[in-house]
Amino acid sequence: MRIDGQVAIVTGAASGIGKEIARKFAANGAKVVIADLNGSAAEAAAAELDHAGGALGIGMDVANEAQVEAGIAKAAEAFGRIDILVSNAGIQIVAPVHEFDFAKWKQLLAVHLDGAFLTTRAVLRHMYRRGTGSIVYIGSVHSKEASVLKAPYVTAKHGLIGLAKVVAKEGAAHGVRANVVCPGFVRTPLVEKQIPEQARELGISEAEVVRNVMLKETVDGEFTTVEDVAEAVLFFASFGSKALTGQTLVVSHGWFMQ
Template structure:
């Protein structure tokens, strides 16, 4: 199969044995665990070298070692809400690997309250991690991509809540909608430099972030934890199944390896049919 690249040349792919990320370097935030870790694992398997950026330096180092260690993966301490830490973390990634071809802005948290009870500090914390973090990491990586002559992929971890709303999640829904807007602007500005931007919008993925929500929502809604899963989280899927980290990583690989502007600015829902466009 012949695939057009952003520079007008063509790469020839002969089949499944080809590694779609060969020679590329990715930075994945929130990659010490969960979705970010699986994306990093998938990228390494496909030939990439990966900076495992995470608030948890010990966890980032352990994941980097698990994925291949020096020369393949490196742990990078990064609080994505801290401008200096983001700049330092991207600088370290460049020092270790020499280039960055892909950014996956994945770091995130979840907090649930009814709007009338939502603590302002919690609102600001969630928006900072999801939106400030996406902006700061994007800005730092774009400067490098532009300076080296262009080319690259920026991938944001949105959610079905980038398209849809649920009770108790006002800042999360707001932030995830915001990432769609940011990606569209990056797509417009980055096009002249061969930089694409996309958003992955997963449904509920069984990670510690989701597991934490189950008892919280059960308490707020006055229903059992089993009913939260069946009647809240998975009620609109076609098969009653959680989205898996592997599902989301496959979508990230698809966007990272799609080297034309044909799909830039687009979002992809990965949700077992929960939300259909």
């Protein structure tokens, strides 16, 4: 599953799942662009991965059209091509539907859906010119299932599957594939933040949130790891033909089975 010489952009990659995907890509020969809302953290993460100029950190708010256009242009200028996009940037806000603040609803959808659209649109122009490319969206088991307190997140993650299917159909004539990796709960800072929040909302202990909410439906009571997700993303990104496009791969210790 080598991707030697290919240029990969990973959003939300200064930490967590995105950073591990970037590391996995670099270890398999890719030049990696780390795009993150925290520009200094993106640069620091790129410095960790840099081998002979093979990594670049870019500050980017994926929900800001001008920043996305400028960031993708900078990446293309630096490396001369764009082969892979991993749309990973995301946030989480927890509250019941009847109390959910509309501004926060729009904020979450903007990061997940507007961000996926804007980065996709920007890279497709480069991929179409070269006649090749692979886009991997980081969905979630919540792309398939629902959980209480997560209405906009579930909505957004379902939406990514629809976007991927359209891009797969439109991109086929240009050699571009699009797929979705759907992780279960991964113990990143995003998830760590949710544990006390859900404990308060549900009136249970943090241990009960982990055991009875997050991991209850897994086959082994284990969290998915960043390494698990990165392996799945590399598989989609490196697949050698258009036989694998418009698909989802669930990585969740059996939480959701299809």
